[in-house]
Amino acid sequence: MKKTHKSIQNWYKAHGRQELPWRTTNDPYHIYLSEVMLQQTQVKTVLERYYFPFLKKFPTLKALGKAPLDEVLKMWEGLGYYNRARNLHKTAGMVDKLPSDIDELLKLPGIGKNTAHAVATFAFNKPVPVMEANVKRILCRLHQLKTPTDKELWKTAYRLVDKEDPFNYNQAMMDIGATLCTPKNPLCELCPLCDICQGKDESTLYPTKKKRIIPTREQNITIYIYNDKLSLAQREGRFLHGLWGFASSEVPLCASEYIGEVTHAYTHFKLICKIYVSYETEPMQESYFSLDEIKKLAISKVDEKILKLYSSRVSNI
Ligand code: SF4
Incomplete structure (x- = not known):
């Protein structure tokens, strides 16, 4: 595993998006905000239009908690999925500081397992994995998992996480998923996980895509x-x-x-x-x-x- 971690870390140093503003801070509020904004929205949109104006208007969790909901929704306008903004606001009204403990984070409105893990690892350097869509796809391909349960995925993620540098490891995994291990035509020959990947020869089989009928x-x-x-x-x-x-x-x-x-x-x-x-x-x-x-x-x-x-x-x- 050490060799794989080294490859992942080296790849991140050479190709990772290390300059993203939520990656150059360990302020839990800034990290939490970025995680919530990025849940349903592309990095480019968050970066260019929402993240900085929101922080300018509400520079701290305390300031956010004291602001009227109307003002928070106005700053969120266009981002969609407004429950995210309402939950952020509710959380900010409940705590001045985010806890580092995952179970405590999970008690806060709108904070699910992935967001709790992301805040814990990126703000508090906890040796835990994150599990957004890109990471899920990598894990499925690594282990040839077609329809894994959440429990299986988390178990796999915990086995793979680099406990010595979880921050860079987790950021790297998200970047590898976004730029190499893409849904179509993954670039396996450039991937630092290529040596241990069981699914690389038929990668697009994993995970099985569910057909969705939109009413x-x-x-x-x-x-x-x-x-x-x-x-x-x-x-x-x-x-x-x-x-x-x-x-x-x-x-x-x-x-x-x-x-x-x-x-x-x-x-x-x-x-x-x-x-x-x-x-x-x-x-x-x-x-x-x-x-x-x-x-x-x-x-x-x-x-x-x-x-x-x-x-x-x-x-x-
Ligand atoms: S080797 Fe290919 S399929 Fe496997 S994780 Fe890397 S990019 Fe994805």
Whole structure:
């Protein structure tokens, strides 16, 4: 194993993305934030648009915990999966400092096994593995695992982790998965794990890809307009909770005018929204906003698309 660890460490020194800002710090909050942002989002997007502005606005976990949720959601706008932001905010309201213990980390809102391990190893140098999608793929190929359980994968990961330098080892594994052990056409001849990899000759067989059928949901959205202002309400359900959005209804109002359709792909379903506008002679909704005022609200991607459709129709009138 020593030889493999050495190869991994050497590869990381030569090819790893060591300059990423969350890799040049051991501040637990910065590392935690990067882990949460990177859960569903590419490094490039997080780096170019979200990580630094978020830290500028909320420089410490304490500052984040004291901020209103609306401000946190506004800084998260466009990143999607808003539960991540709400959980970050909740965690920040519960602790001033993140614990180093994995079991304690797991008690905090939204922190799952991988995030707990990532914070423990990257912020506190604990000799534990991480298990994001790229690492899972490597482990499956190394051991020819087609449909392993989580338990099997963690057991394998614990056996392989470099306890002397877990920080660089874990970062290297993620980079190897992202750049060499890719889903299609892996570059095995350049891989530091090539000597011990049992699956390299038929790598794309591992793990077995699950076929996913994405359902479609349809929604009618009505934009109520009073005095040139648009009605939006703050959502209360679990989905998109806290964000501002346009009203949905089972059936569109008879007097409303259809202006077009907006589609949006979420991870688990595709949403098709049929958009209607309804002009009111007196205010029937709770809140109305001008287009400039809406810019200051945290709204979801799909509401942004609806707004864009509405603005294009208005400018054509
Ligand atoms: S040798 Fe090939 S299949 Fe095996 S871990 Fe490396 S890149 Fe992946």
